[in-house]
Amino acid sequence: MALLSLLKSELSGLFDLLLPATCPLCRAESPLIAPFGLCPECLAQLPPLPAARCPRCALPYATADGTPHLCESCLRRPPNFSRVVAVGLYHDLLRESIHRFKYEQGIDLDRSLAALLAQRLATETPDFRPELIIPVPLHLSRLQERGYNQSLLLARRLGKELQVPTAPRRLRRRRPTPPQQGLPLAARRHNLCGAFGLSEPLHGERILLVDDVMTTGATLRECANVLHAGGAGEILVAVIGRAPRHQ
Ligand SMILES: [Zn+2]
Numbered sequence: 001m002a003l004l005s006l007l008k009s010e011l012s013g014l015f016d017l018l019l020p021a022t023c024p025l026c027r028a029e030s031p032l033i034a035p036f037g038l039c040p041e042c043l044a045q046l047p048p049l050p051a052a053r054c055p056r057c058a059l060p061y062a063t064a065d066g067t068p069h070l071c072e073s074c075l076r077r078p079p080n081f082s083r084v085v086a087v088g089l090y091h092d093l094l095r096e097s098i099h100r101f102k103y104e105q106g107i108d109l110d111r112s113l114a115a116l117l118a119q120r121l122a123t124e125t126p127d128f129r130p131e132l133i134i135p136v137p138l139h140l141s142r143l144q145e146r147g148y149n150q151s152l153l154l155a156r157r158l159g160k161e162l163q164v165p166t167a168p169r170r171l172r173r174r175r176p177t178p179p180q181q182g183l184p185l186a187a188r189r190h191n192l193c194g195a196f197g198l199s200e201p202l203h204g205e206r207i208l209l210v211d212d213v214m215t216t217g218a219t220l221r222e223c224a225n226v227l228h229a230g231g232a233g234e235i236l237v238a239v240i241g242r243a244p245r246h247q
């Protein structure tokens with residue numbers, strides 16, 4: 001099934017030429033907006049993150065007043081990544097899209113989501129030139145259950161968009177971790193301790209670390225710690241959805 005979806009995704013460029021264009025989000029037949037391949041209505045519902053956010057981890061603030069400032073968590077424990085770039089807030093249509101992309105074999109969405117993310121990166125971090133794209137890995141048991149790693153699909157598409165090699169096996173998940181959802185932050189951190197490792201050391205490469213969603217950031221922080229300890233240069237995080245606090 002996953003293979004079929006993957007094949008469909010790979011061939012979708014060809015189908016686009018032969019069939020009336022269908023928006024992968026709302027399934028409406030519509031002229032789609034290049035390079036995202038979405039209809040204008042859906043694209044309008046996917047605005048960038050609000051300007052009031054932490055300049056480091058992109059945590060959105062409830063109020064828009066004041067100058068940009070670091071959030072409490074980045075002040076207390078600065079992460080090993082320099083910045084987080086997201087397509088938008090993890091809610092409404094974006095949340096729905098990620099959910100389909102992740103759980104409902106909705107992988108025909110990877111091109112659109114990667115194109116949107118590439119556009120955000122070009123706008124927000126035009127000077128950052130990654131040398132390697134590394135997806136957050138799934139443990140083999142989860143991979144077998146789901147059939148694919150959504151972060152890897154995204155990383156590969158992003159690699160094509162940015163012309164940067166993807167290193168899918170450099171960062172590894174050494175053991176499965178229980179689902180993080182609903183756990184307090186301290187428990188999430190404990191859950192992840194020692195969960196990741198590098199297959200071989202890095203040599204100062206600038207890394208773009210890719211995942212689908214950032215909620216508390218515990219997973220991405222832990223991955224960045226491992227990359228940093230393993231010799232990475234600057235690490236920047238790219239995600240589709242950034243959750244507000246307490247989600
Ligand atoms: Zn649409």
Ligand SMILES: [Zn+2]
Nearest residue numbers: 054057071074
């Ligand atoms: Zn922050």
